[in-house]
Amino acid sequence: MVRPSLSDLAAFSAVADHQSFRKAADVMGVSRSALSHAIIGLEAKLGVRLFNRTTRSVSLTQAGSRLLGRVNPLLQDLDQALDTLSEERGTPSGTLRINANKSGARILLADVVPRFLELYPDVELDLVSEGRLVDIVEQGFDAGIRLLEAVPKDMIAVRFGGDVRFVTVAAPSYLDGKAKPQTPDDLHQHCCIRQRLPSGKRYRWEFSRRGAEISVDVPGNLTLDDSDLLVQAAADGRGIAYVPEHFARPLVGSGRLVTVLDDWCPSMPGLALYYPRSRHVPSPLRAFIDLLREVDRSR
Structure with a gap:
């Protein structure tokens, strides 16, 4: 049996940890084909199959699981040893x-x-x-x-x-001639700029005051997924937005945005x-x- 190289074993560990050639290749900064060839070469050197491969999944064989149990601690020890040398270098x-x-x-x-x-x-x-x-x-x-x-x-x-604190903001031009919301329920009478979460769901705006908590599925005909875009749309008069305060602070300071429902927007960790x-x-x-x-x- 030909002794595998350290790079071969590192490639094997990465594929096993991520259960994906694509993800492992991205992390290692190599092409998927190069990583696949490295694993094929490692299996040839060892004379055993390390992975079960299908078009949709990658999983360890029994031999691969045994090898991973031995290889990972060794690679972690090596990383720690090299890191120690880095510290000694200053x-x-x-x-x-x-x-x-x-x-x-x-x-x-x-x-x-x-x-x-x-x-x-x-x-x-x-x-x-x-x-x-x-x-x-x-x-x-x-x-x-x-x-x-x-x-x-x-x-x-x-x-x-x-x-951090989330704030409810709108352009003065949007609020002109409208009743300024006094409670979260008043948002149902306004056009709000809704937010799409990374999960795909729309965010229900969450408020609290003196121990009372409320979440509102606000109405609106525009949904965005980026805080900068929400702030810009609000400044353009598209409606009321609910964003982290530091995103809105410059435009609030310049007067292009004003805050509403301030007493319903406390700070949070x-x-x-x-x-x-x-x-x-x-x-x-x-x-x-x-x-x-x-x-x-x-x-």
Whole structure:
């Protein structure tokens, strides 16, 4: 039997972890065909079939499961050993992959990311901003950023950025001649700009005041899936929108938007960076967390 290379075993582990050649290839930064050929070559070297393949799924054979149980701890030990060498050299290096929502990415790009790249030039930061929640382990990310309430319970969460507040906004031109809403139920008498969630469902606006909570399936003939677009549509007089306050703040400050239902829009726990509890924390991620906490304390 020909001894497989480390890259062969890493490719095998990636396909097994993701149960998909496409996802594993994306994470590794190689083509799907190159990854497939690597696995075929590994199976030929070992003389056993490691995966059951169909047009729709990839699963481990019994031999593949046994090999994965032995290989993964070895690869993790190797990653930790290399990470230790990076620390001894005095500066983190490698790639740091973070999956963030748009709000989180915007906050990080304002102050944390520029300082991090200046302090750690040997780290390549891959910041992916998307609305949908993903399994950061399955998708090959080191960490994720979401609202604290959306962080999976088995993750370690690091809060930053303070509390967040959603606000109800409209253009003065839209409200001109209309009764300004005093309660969430009054929104049924208005044209609202609705939001489509990444799951495909429309968001029911959620309000609370003095312990009373209410959610409203608001009426409206326009639905968008991006906070910047919601703010712009509201500023153009298309109706009332419900958005994170920091998206609307510039236009509220300039007078193009005004807030309504202020006493029904309290603050809530804000953003958090999160990462797997059970995995070794690589030095680039530890450095990023330390800087994130430092910047957050100075705000």
